[in-house]
Amino acid sequence: MLTIIYLIAITAEAMTGALAAGRRNMDIFGVAVIAFLTALGGGTVRDIVLGRFPIGWTQHPEYIYLVLFAGMAAIPLARTIHRLSPVFLFLDALGLVAFTLIGCSVALEMKYAEPVIIMAGMITGIAGGVIRDVLCNRVPVVFRQELYASVSFIVALAYLLMSKLGIPEGITITTGFVVGVTLRMLALRWHLSLPVFSWEAK
DSSP states (O other): OHHHHHHHHHHHHHHHHHHHHHHTTOOHHHHHHHHHHHHHHHHHHHHHHHTOSSOGGGGOHHHHHHHHHHHHHTTTTHHHHHHTHHHHHHHHHHHHHHHHHHHHHHHHHTTOOHHHHHHHHHHHHHHHHHHHHHHTTSOOGGGTSSSOHHHHHHHHHHHHHHHHTTOOHHHHHHHHHHHHHHHHHHHHHHTOOOOOOOOOOO
């Protein structure tokens, strides 16, 4: 189940990355790069930080084809995708939770300490979006709008706690999805966000 959701998630993330590149009037190569980094950047950063080699997508070239195809498909479908925004927001929420759970699982298998496991989950969940926004010259969305990075943190923390308690992995993953996706969609519905720190030197 997690693999299927992962494939759906990287496809959706690649398309959102391509749309972000389009808003910055990038050429076809730029669209492909942003789509790739948005979809697979989080896992790449995680593997580098954890010293996990070879990096995941290098062993699955089909992932490269998938995200590049999705990125290119977003170009002619841009208007349709825009109208399907609620669907993509839901898929993005699924992706956030799936990436976070996968990141935590990888770090746990490598026997890292608890704080590292949580950070690995969050890096996998949000780093792709951060890279996309930085390359598109904007403040990362995950740090300034409805709850996003904090949802990844809560999912990672819940995964870690349930794993330490010996709860079966199937229940742990299901619970993570229910909690994470529900919290993310409620944040979008009710515009829930963390307090903003706004300071300007006089």
